[in-house]
Amino acid sequence: MINDETRRKLRELNLAEMVNGLEQQQPDTVTMSLSFDERLQRLIDYVYQEKYNSKIQRLIKSARFRFPQADMHDLCYEGRTLNRELITELSMCQYIDSHQSIILQGPTGSGKTFLSCALGKQACLNQIKTRYVRFPDLLMEYGDASLIQGHQKKMLNKYGRIPLLIIDEWLVSDISDGELYFLFELMERRSDSTSTIFCTQYRKEDWVKRMDEGIQAEAIVDRYAYSAYWIETGTMNMREYYSRNSKL
Incomplete structure (x- = not known):
C-alpha cells in the first residue's frame, strides 16, 4: 500500500490516475499475484486510458x-x-x-x-x-x-x-x-x-x-x-x- 507522501507526490506530478490504479490493484488478489512487470503494465494501461478519456472529454467540452x-x-x-x-x-x-x-x-x-x-x-x-x-x-x-x-x-x-x-x-x-x-x-x-x-x-x-x-x-x-x-x-x-x- 502506498503511503500518503507517495500519493501527494504522484498527484503533484499530475498522476492522480496512478494513485487510483494502485488502489484498485490492492484488493484484487489475481492482479497482486502477477509479477511486478505485469502489474506495472496493467497500471500504465489504466493510466493511459484514463488520461486519454479525460483529454477527449476536455476536447468535446471546449468544442x-x-x-x-x-x-x-x-x-x-x-x-x-x-x-x-x-x-x-x-x-x-x-x-x-x-x-x-x-x-x-x-x-x-x-x-x-x-x-x-x-x-x-x-x-x-x-x-x-x-x-x-x-x-x-x-x-x-x-x-x-x-x-x-x-x-x-x-x-x-x-x-x-x-x-x-x-x-x-x-x-x-x-x-x-x-x-x-x-x-x-x-x-x-x-x-x-x-x-x-x-x-x-x-x-x-x-x-x-x-x-x-x-x-x-x-x-x-x-x-x-x-x-x-x-x-x-x-x-x-x-x-x-x-x-x-x-x-x-
Whole structure:
C-alpha cells in the first residue's frame, strides 16, 4: 500500500490516475499475484486510458457543440441522399490531415448541424482540437472585437489556428464590408492549413451573391466551394422524422 507522501507526490506530478490504479490493484488478489512487470503494465494501461478519456472529454467540452451527444452511429440514412461510404470515410478524419474541408448543404431541419457535430466529435476522439460556432455568433464576436484595439487580430489568430472549425448557418446573416474583410482574412489563414465544415442552406452559386459579389467574396468561394467535399443532406425534415418515430 502506498503511503500518503507517495500519493501527494504522484498527484503533484499530475498522476492522480496512478494513485487510483494502485488502489484498485490492492484488493484484487489475481492482479497482486502477477509479477511486478505485469502489474506495472496493467497500471500504465489504466493510466493511459484514463488520461486519454479525460483529454477527449476536455476536447468535446471546449468544442462547444450544438449537439454534444451527436454520434456517427446515430446517423439516419433511410430516405436521404447521404453517401454512407463517403460519410464513413470522413469519420476517419483523414481529410483533416490533408487540410480538406466539408460543405453540408440542405434546407432547415435536414440534419446538417447534427452531422457536423458527429464529424466534429470524431475529430475529438482522434485528439484533434475542434470548435463549433454559429455564423451569426462569429460575426457578433467580430463586432465586439472591433471595439478594442488589437482584438480583431487576436480573434483571427484564435480561429485561424483551430485544426477543425465548424461554422453552422453559414451566410444566413447579411454581411457588412468589414465583416466580409474579416471572413476573407480568416479563410485566407485557414485555407490549405486547416479544415472547415460549413453548414449552409445555400448552393455554391449563391455564395458570392450572399457576399455582395466582390473580389473577396469570389476568393472565399474559390478556396472552398469547388475543392471541399460537397454533401447534400437531402430534403427530409429530420426533426419531424425523429419526432414521428419517437411516438411509435
